[in-house]
Amino acid sequence: MPPHPQPDLPDPAHHDVDSMLSRKFGREVANYFSGSPLNRVSFLRANHDFITKALVHPSTSFLLFNDLAPLAKDPTQLAYVAHKDVKPLIGENPFEKSEEDMIKEYNSAITLPLVLFLGLDEKKKDGFEHGIYKGRPFFAVDVTPRGSVEKEANGVIEAAKATGSTFIEGRMHMTLNAPEAAIYAQARALLDWNARNPFCGGCGQPTMSVNAGTKRVCPPTDLSSLPNAQGGATTTLETPRERLACVTRKGISNLCFPRTDPTVIMAVVSHDAKRVLLGRQKRWPPYWYSTLAGFCEPAESVEEAVRREVWEEAGVHLGRVVIHSTQPWPYPANLMIGAIGQALPDGEKIHLEHDPELEDAKWVEMDEIRQALKVGTSGLGEPAGEGYVEGGLRLPPKTAIANQLLQAVVGGFLGESPKI
């Protein structure tokens, strides 16, 4: 495969809006995995005229994932391929038919590789236009060899590897440049959601992807003779068979849409605002600590989830809670909501036995946090920065919202001037 257009490399301000903001309105913290250069134009996903034009435009970039590992030039840069490179797997145009016709012709025995529309990079003037919408289109394709397209998928994978690019496994969050980290996160989250939900939670029958990878529906009929897609000999019927009734076909059901799990992560300051509460898990290397975190429960505000988790994990009672910023975390589908909370004057005593998730929790002086933010940060288990002395506090890197929350706390968030 020939070289293909690549997005710009790291831009400290992530993208236009942020750099405008930092000039005009003061800084807003944009966490790693946010700040995508793409406009999702979400309302155009169901427009098959638009999506077809975008798919075959010469400027269009396709990001490939094999079992959630993205194709990359190296750990800092994604690699992209062109339409002709994925055509053997996805066909000339998987969006040729309307969603209505795709559902009518649904056959659970045929594997349709997931083709996900990510958005338009409006900064790239490569000639793609659809009315007032302009920019380079980006797609992601799931090339994991499975089902009826195993052979074709392996062919695309081999051709991609032959260009010198690699499918990088594991978590890429410490290395990818910031704008591409956001593109990767969007693609990974949606491919994973599709792969995790091949069946309908409402009725147990196989589902199909529509709306350019962002929705799954439970079709009322099936051209496969087999009642579900879990293997066995199947024949294709001449007229589709009716499937069992499903509640998701009546009106709108949230089961049809991607799932995102809200989580809370919080820097907790003491009542006198002189110390910060940190905790550590048993499996971490020595001296490593971070802010506490946990999942939001149903029908709980973020502020309540923060108070509950801090009490359950560390026994500390919080007063006021303020939300600082948020971070997408595509492992698999979390939205990290970062908050700063303050302990009640008589609620600072640490108690680890309610929900014994933490090996330790402790109050740390602001100065020790400041020092660790300078010399003790890195990815978990990686070496610290220059000046670090063995035994000193270790903290997460800048790409983690925990680090940003601690920076806010030591940097004067508690006494800062108006937010807007």
Next chain:
Amino acid sequence: MPPHPQPDLPDPAHHDVDSMLSRKFGREVANYFSGSPLNRVSFLRANHDFITKALVHPSTSFLLFNDLAPLAKDPTQLAYVAHKDVKPLIGENPFEKSEEDMIKEYNSAITLPLVLFLGLDEKKKDGFEHGIYKGRPFFAVDVTPRGSVEKEANGVIEAAKATGSTFIEGRMHMTLNAPEAAIYAQARALLDWNARNPFCGGCGQPTMSVNAGTKRVCPPTDLSSLPNAQGGATTTLETPRERLACVTRKGISNLCFPRTDPTVIMAVVSHDAKRVLLGRQKRWPPYWYSTLAGFCEPAESVEEAVRREVWEEAGVHLGRVVIHSTQPWPYPANLMIGAIGQALPDGEKIHLEHDPELEDAKWVEMDEIRQALKVGTSGLGEPAGEGYVEGGLRLPPKTAIANQLLQAVVGGFLGESPKI
């Protein structure tokens, strides 16, 4: 059924922590549906000794739901029943066996009514104690007549109605007192999640509820002869049959845990902070407007979701976005994340044609918002307050986070002093 202990009636500050806060740290906005008086003690749900003791304690309150309609004395107060009243449906103790044994004896043809542990009301000194944890236990039971317990469920429903209480259908959010609204929201969200997900999204087989109603697992075996629970004659096997493999049984899967859908709702101010952007949907009565809102997408920060939705729905470009507060919204499983955003100086032009969801959007002067907050608020379609003049702006009531966001904007949030 005799009268049963009831939680306290409306407390303007919702609960202890908030009233301490308002005294000591200044006000934090606690939105309707948050502020539950219950401590969820989530780490005790899997403790069958605790949950059994809580279930049968004489102080324990059971909230009943029939097809998501809660039993209530009137639209402002829930009604509760005692253990003996639900025993004909749930049995003496549905938590008698360990989770492990329940999974081993799983039979997809037997309906186990959902019994959900909600938490402890620690203010109620009724004598229930488990180590250091004290307070009146609260449970919710799904009494919807279905499956193999239809007759027993109908019996419990009829007995409950005979006391003069009613299962109130529809959305109760305008009428219930605040502490009970939070209890109702927690119960409704979890009962609905269980009812919506009888099958596994990963493999299509029936799932079962564990962890006192807060988790669903995909058992490896089944004592029912039928491969899925969608009807037909079934016999009970002597030794359980193996089911198909499922990915959710390997390690931890988010599919086993309740789903919460994060949404954004935002008061948008003009660049000069003198006007607020409001929108209206076609189906609303005349003069009704509200803040814009929409679902977060996968791998998008809250701040990005706010900017995307405002551009998609109204064409307005935002600069800085600050999160204000959050609100659980159990219809069916939303977490409303309320934000305040400011338009870019050259981004204020309204354009409704990107994603034509709104019938209208307009910039409204602060004074008009102030006036409408005084006289023009109510539930959708209900009469306005005293002093309202026909043709004036109508806005959502105080129970809606939209109202709280607008109050914050007109009340000086833009120029306020430190958040903590």
